[in-house]
Every structure is written in structure tokens, then in C-alpha cells.
Amino acid sequence: MLHSVVRMVLPRQCGLCDQLTDADFGLCPDCWATTDFVNGLVCDHCGVPLMGEDETALCDECLVEPRPWATGRTVFGYSGGGRKLVLSLKHGDRQDLVPMLSAMLSRAARPLLSDDTVIVPVPLHWTRLFRRRFNQSALLAAETGRILGRPVVVDGLAKVHRTRPTEGMSREARLAVQQGSIRPHPKNGCRMRGRSVLIIDDVMTTGATLAAATEGARLAGAKQVCVLTLARAYKET
Numbered sequence: 001m002l003h004s005v006v007r008m009v010l011p012r013q014c015g016l017c018d019q020l021t022d023a024d025f026g027l028c029p030d031c032w033a034t035t036d037f038v039n040g041l042v043c044d045h046c047g048v049p050l051m052g053e054d055e056t057a058l059c060d061e062c063l064v065e066p067r068p069w070a071t072g073r074t075v076f077g078y079s080g081g082g083r084k085l086v087l088s089l090k091h092g093d094r095q096d097l098v099p100m101l102s103a104m105l106s107r108a109a110r111p112l113l114s115d116d117t118v119i120v121p122v123p124l125h126w127t128r129l130f131r132r133r134f135n136q137s138a139l140l141a142a143e144t145g146r147i148l149g150r151p152v153v154v155d156g157l158a159k160v161h162r163t164r165p166t167e168g169m170s171r172e173a174r175l176a177v178q179q180g181s182i183r184p185h186p187k188n189g190c191r192m193r194g195r196s197v198l199i200i201d202d203v204m205t206t207g208a209t210l211a212a213a214t215e216g217a218r219l220a221g222a223k224q225v226c227v228l229t230l231a232r233a234y235k236e237t
Contacts, residue, residue, distance in 0.1 A: 015100050016084055026100065027081070035081030038074055038108075038232070046204060047074035047108075048234045059234075067207060069199070069214045069225045071112055074232035075104045078203055082231050086202050090136050101230060102143035105200065109148060112226040114196040119145045119152045122201040122213050123182060125159040140230070141200040156192050157199075157216045158185045182212040184220035193221030204229045 014021050014028035021028055027035065041050045043059035045067040050057050076082035085101065088094040121141035129135055138154045145152035160183045184192070197217045204210060204227070214225045 015094075015097055016081060016088070031081050033081075035085070036077035036079055037082075038076055042073065044071055045069070046072045046207060047229070047232050049077075067214075068211050068218075069227050072204075072210075072227040072229075073108045073112060074204065074229045075101075075108050076231055078205075078231035078233040086231050089139075090202060095134065095139060098139045098143050102140050102147060105140060105144045105228060105230065106147040109144060109198060109228050112198055112228060113148070113150070114224070116194075117150055117196045117198050117226075118156070118192060119148075119150050119198045119200060120156040120192065120213075120217065121152075121154060122199060122209055123155070123157045123159045123185075125162040127162055137201050140202065144200060150198075151191075153188055153191045155185050155188050156197075156220070157182050157189065157213055179212060179215075182209075182216040184216055189216075189220040192217055194223055196224045196226070197222040199225060199227045201227070201229050203231045203233065205233045 012021055012023070012026075013019065014031055015026065016031040017028060019028035019030070038047060038049050041052055041057060042048060043050055043062055044056045045058055045062040048059045048061075050059060076085075078086065085097060089097050089101065119141050121135060121137035123138075124132070124135045142152050142154060144150075159181060161181055184190070199210060199213050199217065201210060201213070210227045210229075214227070217225045
């Protein structure tokens with residue numbers, strides 16, 4: 001927490017190092033260069049960058065295993081500076097990064113928005129929320145909604161049972177672990193009914209968590225689901 005307070009007192013420092021920047025909540029040129037920002041043609045389902053000039057395309061993974069959501073985008077690859085930003089927020093208590101990261105998310109979100117879009121974060125199980133003290137996806141969703149002027153249902157979804165760590169598991173195993181783990185919140189899930197829903201999470205690896213969240217949103221009556229992540233884990237080509 002002290003680190004976050006210091007960063008907010010000195011807002012013109014780079015979000016990842018101690019170099020000064022021209023803008024509040026920015027990155028210095030060195031840290032920017034190590035962050036794999038996603039631009040140009042991307043997979044329409046998961047946001048991974050692609051080669052070519054087509055208006056819409058899918059990556060090999062999404063062609064083989066179609067996603068349950070309609071469209072997806074990401075801000076940067078889960079490597080270098082991007083990975084450091086995610087881990088600093090998630091495990092380093094760097095909540096001061098939320099304004100900068102949410103501004104990035106809001107730019108990536110614009111192609112996914114409809115007139116009736118409501119923003120919903122991927123939930124944490126209450127035991128993990130108690131231990132971590134905050135849900136990084138909820139913080140990002142709330143600030144992104146504020147920037148975009150869109151409604152946010154922070155507790156629209158609920159993690160109904162705690163899933164075991166899935167690091168190192170295959171995609172199939174992760175999907176099996178996550179299946180049925182996210183459901184509409186018993187009180188606030190109804191706010192997604194008949195609406196377009198934009199689900200926000202910090203990282204997409206196999207997409208198992210986002211698939212479970214999509215299932216939860218559909219159970220709540222969402223008419224369309226899109227997903228948006230800060231980072232996407234992928235192999236560079």
C-alpha cells in the first residue's frame with residue numbers, strides 16, 4: 001500500500017520504473033519498448049496479433065476450438081513490460097496503475113461496444129478476495145466504465161466454488177476445472193438480462209475462465225457477450 005501512495009504523490013514517474021514521464025500514469029520509452037502492445041490485424045475472438053490484411057480473421061487456436069463469446073480483444077502480450085504490469089497490479093498491490101491500465105483498456109474496448117453494453121468483471125471466489133483484499137478485474141472494469149461512460153455491474157457474476165490452480169494444465173483440463181464455476185450473482189445478475197455484456201479480465205491464457213464467465217452471463221440472459229483483457233498469453237510468430 002505504501003508503494004501505491006508514493007506513486008500517487010509522484011504521478012509523473014513511469015508506471016514500471018523510476019524514470020520521469022511527460023504524462024501522468026504513463027510509461028517511459030524504455031518500458032514502453034518492452035511492452036508488446038497489440039496493434040493491426042488481430043484474431044477476432046481472442047485478440048492475438050495476426051499476419052495479413054483481412055478485416056476479420058481467427059487464429060489457429062480459435063479456428064480449432066471456437067470461443068463461446070462473440071468477439072474478444074486484448075491490450076498487450078503477456079510478456080516483458082506487459083507481464084510486469086499485470087503482476088504489479090495483481091500481486092504487488094499497485095492499485096495506482098489502474099487509471100493508466102484502464103485508459104488502455106478503454107481504447108481497446110471501443111470496437112466491442114454496443115448502445116446497450118454493460119461492463120462486468122470476472123469474479124474472484126470470496127476466499128481469494130479475502131486474502132488478496134481486492135479483485136483487480138473489478139477495479140479495472142469500474143474505471144474503464146467510468147472512462148467510457150458505460151454502466152458497470154461489479155458483482156454481476158459470482159465465483160460459486162473455488163477452483164484449484166490451473167498453471168501447467170492443458171486447455172482441456174483448464175476448461176474442465178472452470179466449467180460451471182461462475183454463475184450470475186443471485187441479486188445483481190439480472191442486470192445483464194437482455195443486454196450486451198463486455199467481460200473484463202486481466203489475463204487470458206487458454207480462455208477457460210472467460211468461457212466460464214461467458215456461460216454465467218448467458219445464464220443471466222445476456223443477448224451477446226464480448227471479452228476484453230489486459231494481456232493475452234501467446235507465442236510470438
